[in-house]
Amino acid sequence: MIDHYAVLEKNLIAVDCVIFGYNISDKELKLLLIKRKFEPEYGKWSLPGGFVKRGESVLGAACRVLYQLTGLKDVYMEQSSAWGDVNRDTGGRVITISHFALINTYKLDPVMIEASSAHWRSISRIPKLIFDHKKIVDKAHRQLIDRIKVKPVGFELLPEKFTLVQLQDLYEAIYQRTIDKRNFRKKIISMNLLEKLDEKEKETSKKGAFYYRFIPQRYEDFKRQGFYFNLDVQ
Amino acid sequence: MIDHYAVLEKNLIAVDCVIFGYNISDKELKLLLIKRKFEPEYGKWSLPGGFVKRGESVLGAACRVLYQLTGLKDVYMEQSSAWGDVNRDTGGRVITISHFALINTYKLDPVMIEASSAHWRSISRIPKLIFDHKKIVDKAHRQLIDRIKVKPVGFELLPEKFTLVQLQDLYEAIYQRTIDKRNFRKKIISMNLLEKLDEKEKETSKKGAFYYRFIPQRYEDFKRQGFYFNLDVQ
DNA sequence: CCAAAAGTGTTAGGCTTACACCCATGC
DNA sequence: GCATGGGTGTAAGCCTAACACTTTTGG
Numbered sequence A, B: 001m002i003d004h005y006a007v008l009e010k011n012l013i014a015v016d017c018v019i020f021g022y023n024i025s026d027k028e029l030k031l032l033l034i035k036r037k038f039e040p041e042y043g044k045w046s047l048p049g050g051f052v053k054r055g056e057s058v059l060g061a062a063c064r065v066l067y068q069l070t071g072l073k074d075v076y077m078e079q080s081s082a083w084g085d086v087n088r089d090t091g092g093r094v095i096t097i098s099h100f101a102l103i104n105t106y107k108l109d110p111v112m113i114e115a116s117s118a119h120w121r122s123i124s125r126i127p128k129l130i131f132d133h134k135k136i137v138d139k140a141h142r143q144l145i146d147r148i149k150v151k152p153v154g155f156e157l158l159p160e161k162f163t164l165v166q167l168q169d170l171y172e173a174i175y176q177r178t179i180d181k182r183n184f185r186k187k188i189i190s191m192n193l194l195e196k197l198d199e200k201e202k203e204t205s206k207k208g209a210f211y212y213r214f215i216p217q218r219y220e221d222f223k224r225q226g227f228y229f230n231l232d233v234q
Numbered sequence C: 001c002c003a004a005a006a007g008t009g010t011t012a013g014g015c016t017t018a019c020a021c022c023c024a025t026g027c
Numbered sequence D: 001g002c003a004t005g006g007g008t009g010t011a012a013g014c015c016t017a018a019c020a021c022t023t024t025t026g027g
Helices: A058-070 A110-115 A133-150 A164-175 A181-190 A216-224 B058-070 B110-115 B133-150 B164-175 B181-190 B216-224
Strands: A012-023 A028-035 A049-051 A076-083 A094-102 A118-122 A161-163 A194-201 A209-214 B012-023 B028-035 B049-051 B076-083 B094-102 B118-122 B161-163 B194-201 B209-214
Touching (some): A012 A058, A012 A133, A028 A058, A049 A058, A058 A094, A076 B076, A110 A118, A161 A164, B049 B058, B161 B164
Parallel strands (some): A012 A094, B012 B094
Antiparallel strands (some): A028 A118, A076 A094, A161 A209, B028 B118, B161 B209
């Protein structure tokens, strides 16, 4: 193929991943951060990222970064924003395209995380990050809040089986506010997207709470019939 | 400055602008398209775009493209999405970051448009576009629909003075559906963002319709008090 | 039997929708 | 005086928000 643009100026293009996870026990939304392994800013806290390679799509690069860090594929991944200020990276001109991913921390291999010197940090206690990574995180977080209201993506952050209490705790952690228990349950149950299991979670209470399961197929079916997911509840 | 990333592979990075305009007379949402002036795809319909230059931010590049085409500055411009498939551009690997702009067509110099061989085309009759530009347009259009519901950006597409009929026509053109006249008026008036002028528009009817003016300052004030714009009305 | 967490209904009010006629004016 | 487009109000129903007690069971 002729390269029509051969004489034009090229730039470094990167991807950065804002990887969200959730811990059921401490009810906190987490971020997977790394200590940077190259100059500049060696050893500083950073979002996992990498440069887009030849023959690799931007989304592909983001998925590769995530895979190399976590060993996970088929993860919920959404493009967030492009960051193109001239001096945003002190190591040279780099344009980055941020993405956010939602992962189920229970699927994660702790050995792999350890090896890549990645660490989960609570969203409310993020260490100082390099460059404009804090802004990137904030934007992704706002996007997550918007998204989880109108798309059933919360389940990506939970194990296959979860209780309604756990689901509500997750929403409260993301919204950073409390939600009325009865209103929340009424709304999510009325959507008919969950299946109640016969099994109970008995670790956190004597009575135990019934497990539920999200059924993606039902969501797809309802959506085709004009149904809109909405869990923006007080 | 040391270029820490000197050995890494670089890419061409472009911006493309989805420029929306609105014509009050034919009540149609328009797109400013150009006939491409270089290879490949010379002479084909395309979004206005350009490559990001050294020392220029991505947003700066988008604004430059818009300025060179229209002579306009201080235009509503929002980043839309990055497009990074390997073979999206047949002329070589180009990653593009699309933006959408809202312009008041009445501010436009027709001579300038003519000179740049740009043309307004109705959103409902878009010619075949190069590469993935149709997808880019569709995404920007969906974003515009979402945005205009919850942010008073519609006024960017209208002249300073406009009637409520014209405003409703604009919303109908963007939503691609009819809106109940009384409900629409009730809602926009109750927001208290418009000032009714003493003047009437008398071209389209004998009775004439009062002009209104959007007051951005009021929006800023109300927003600070927790007000949310919403014109998602039936 | 008691502590701790799960689970459950109802009501008031606000917001959305649906809907039809009068008004002003130029010709 | 009539045709044309501008302008106006109300009622029903739905959805949201607020709110407190009962159930279960392990220790």
